Amino acid sequence: MSEPKKLFIKTYGCQMNVYDSERMAEALGGSGYVETQTPDEADMILLNTCHIREKAAEKVYSELGRFKGLKADKPDLKIGVAGCVAQAEGEEIMRRSGLVDMVVGPQSYHRLPAMEARARGGDKVLDTDFPEDDKFAALKTRPKARRGPTAFLTVQEGCDKFCAFCVVPYTRGVEVSRPVAQVLDEARDLVARGVREITLLGQNVNAYHGTGPDGADWSLARLIWALDGIEGLERIRFTTSHPNDMSDDLIAAHGECAKLMPYLHLPVQSGSDRILKRMNRSHTAESYLRLIERIRAARPDILISGDFIVGFPEETERDFEDTMALIREVGYGQAFSFKYSTRPGTPAAERAQVDPDVASERLSRLQALITEQQRSIQDAMVGRELGVLFEKPGRMPGQMVGKSDYLHAVHVADCPAEAGELRRVRITESGPNSLAGVLV
Ligand code: SAH
Ligand code: SF4
Ligand code: F3S
Numbered sequence: 167m168s169e170p171k172k173l174f175i176k177t178y179g180c181q182m183n184v185y186d187s188e189r190m191a192e193a194l195g196g197s198g199y200v201e202t203q204t205p206d207e208a209d210m211i212l213l214n215t216c217h218i219r220e221k222a223a224e225k226v227y228s229e230l231g232r233f234k235g236l237k238a239d240k241p242d243l244k245i246g247v248a249g250c251v252a253q254a255e256g257e258e259i260m261r262r263s264g265l266v267d268m269v270v271g272p273q274s275y276h277r278l279p280a281m282e283a284r285a286r287g288g289d290k291v292l293d294t295d296f297p298e299d300d301k302f303a304a305l306k307t308r309p310k311a312r313r314g315p316t317a318f319l320t321v322q323e324g325c326d327k328f329c330a331f332c333v334v335p336y337t338r339g340v341e342v343s344r345p346v347a348q349v350l351d352e353a354r355d356l357v358a359r360g361v362r363e364i365t366l367l368g369q370n371v372n373a374y375h376g377t378g379p380d381g382a383d384w385s386l387a388r389l390i391w392a393l394d395g396i397e398g399l400e401r402i403r404f405t406t407s408h409p410n411d412m413s414d415d416l417i418a419a420h421g422e423c424a425k426l427m428p429y430l431h432l433p434v435q436s437g438s439d440r441i442l443k444r445m446n447r448s449h450t451a452e453s454y455l456r457l458i459e460r461i462r463a464a465r466p467d468i469l470i471s472g473d474f475i476v477g478f479p480e481e482t483e484r485d486f487e488d489t490m491a492l493i494r495e496v497g498y499g500q501a502f503s504f505k506y507s508t509r510p511g512t513p514a515a516e517r518a519q520v521d522p523d524v525a526s527e528r529l530s531r532l533q534a535l536i537t538e539q540q541r542s543i544q545d546a547m548v549g550r551e552l553g554v555l556f557e558k559p560g561r562m563p564g565q566m567v568g569k570s571d572y573l574h575a576v577h578v579a580d581c582p583a584e585a586g587e588l589r590r591v592r593i594t595e596s597g598p599n600s601l602a603g604v605l606v
Contacts, residue, residue: 173199174208178225179216181405182367183249185318187214189305190248190275197279205236210244210282215251217333219507226251230263237265244285246270250337256294266290272323272338273297276304296339302348315362315557315586316569321349321376321389322368327408329435330446330514331475331506334369341369343376346384346392353393362586363401363555363569364393372407372416387415394425400588401555401571405431406473409449409457421464428465429499429573432458433473437492438485441478446513451492458496469499469543469572476532477506477525479517486528493535499543499572501536505529544574545596551606552576554591556583567600575600 173194177187190212191201205211213229216222226247237243246268247259253271260266267285270278271294281291302320324338353364366386368374374386384392386404393402402425409432419426436442437451449457461468474493476486493501505525508515547570554576556568566581568591576591577600583589590606 168198170200171198171209172202172207173210173212174202174205175212175214176205176229177214178222179214179218179249181318181365182320182323182369183214183216185320185367186249186272186275187212188318190214190278193275193278193305194282197282205233209242210246211236212246212248215247215249217250217254217337217509219504220509221507223251223255226259227262230265233265244268244282246281246285248272248275250333253294253337254333256292260290260292268292269294271295273301276301302344306348306352312360313356315360315555316365317356317361317363318365318367319349319352319356320344320367321386322371322374325369327370327448328446328513330444331478331509331512333509333512336511338369341373343368343374346376346378346389349376349389350392350396353396353399357396357398360586362399362588363403364399366390366393366402366404368404369406370408370411371404372411372413385413385415387413387419390416390419390423390426394423400425402426403429403573407432409434409447409454412457412461417461417464420461420468427571427573428468429471429571430461430468431471431473431500432461434492434496435473435475436478436481436485437489438481439488441481441485441488444480444514444517445475445478451488455492455495470496471500472496472498472502474501474503474532475506476503476528477520477522479506479514479519481506481520481525481528486532490532490535493532493539497543498536498539500540503529503532503536541596544601547572547574547593547601548596549593551590551592552603553588554578554603555588556581556585558585570601577602578605581605 175187177183215226244267245265247266248270252269256269268281269292273296274293284291322343324341325335326341328335372386375383378384434454439450552570554568554570556566560567560577564580566578568576570576591603592606593601593603595602
């Protein structure tokens, strides 16, 4: 037997990229690779990239620059670029960086082993097709290794919404849902390997409409109820949802399905109807607020999380104030907020841009408000008894760290619970980024 080759993968961007990196590592496992955490000893380096904002995309080129020395020392080292930058700028990457041997778009990962073989032979290979074959079925590998208590599972990919600022419909392609049986198989396999919590992933996960065993299209809620029946699976989450696809059965499931956690990431982007319209979001501030009301009627304690873009083209102070008012009305437990970043090829790129200093100033006001809300919701957990799924030992001896039902990090000192155990914890303290408590 020859020495296994070493694979170093660096992952940027969203959770779907994290999931994809795991699949790529498994696929290349079949070509004799084992993963390493140090690029210096790698025989192959893969950058799994993100194109969502300009800064994210530029990171690829600076990272590649850093590998120049490595490649000079080790001519056999192969360097690949995967993910959304690969999809969007594959040819440019090949042109700009002589270091790159392989470029592979998100829909071609199942072809990676064949590409690797060609790259080993000295070819430069680029695959940014949207092939018709079932990527997920072809990627299906069954390594039986144990794994941590939480896992991502992609059930839906791509997007047909075309928000005016966003590259995702171009980099991930049209919306596709995986068949129910395939998802359930993968979930059972994960549970058999020690997973207790699964987060279902999709760029528009609540638009899921995979074919069920009965031949009908199943909704996300129906899929969640099927997962609920898997013994040993304790928690179900899903992300990211679009307000327009929050169906009645999914809202009801939040009140009725005990394994479905009380946390919902529901990006609104802006609180101004004028801007929402220009963003092509097809919902209004009012329709979003009414939706939140209905979700809270089904599950009063649900923690709402969101995404915001400030400084979208033509955003006025008045528009921004509408966003702040919406935030005050919702009360977010968590949120991601970004300064608008111009993405070439998207409709908003052509419009009148907001002064970057004005946008920065708005962003810091918005973030101050969110931090305040986040903190007060987190502080209100003190004194409550929550479910905590323990994930790993903490930094202090005897300490364990896990996540609450609401996704807050929770530390327990002198903790007899092991990773993978779901226990009740009484919260005693709220720190800057986490809670502390004691086992009940
Ligand atoms: N599918 C999800 C989000 C996908 S991208 C949804 O529909 O909400 C994740 C987040 O990145 C978005 O919610 C948005 O807030 C942000 N984003 C996307 N494009 C952006 C851009 N051009 N500039 C700044 N932020 C952007
Ligand atoms: Fe991008 Fe989400 Fe809009 Fe789709 S729905 S275009 S992924 S922001
Ligand atoms: Fe980035 Fe692509 Fe995800 S652009 S956010 S890695 S879908």
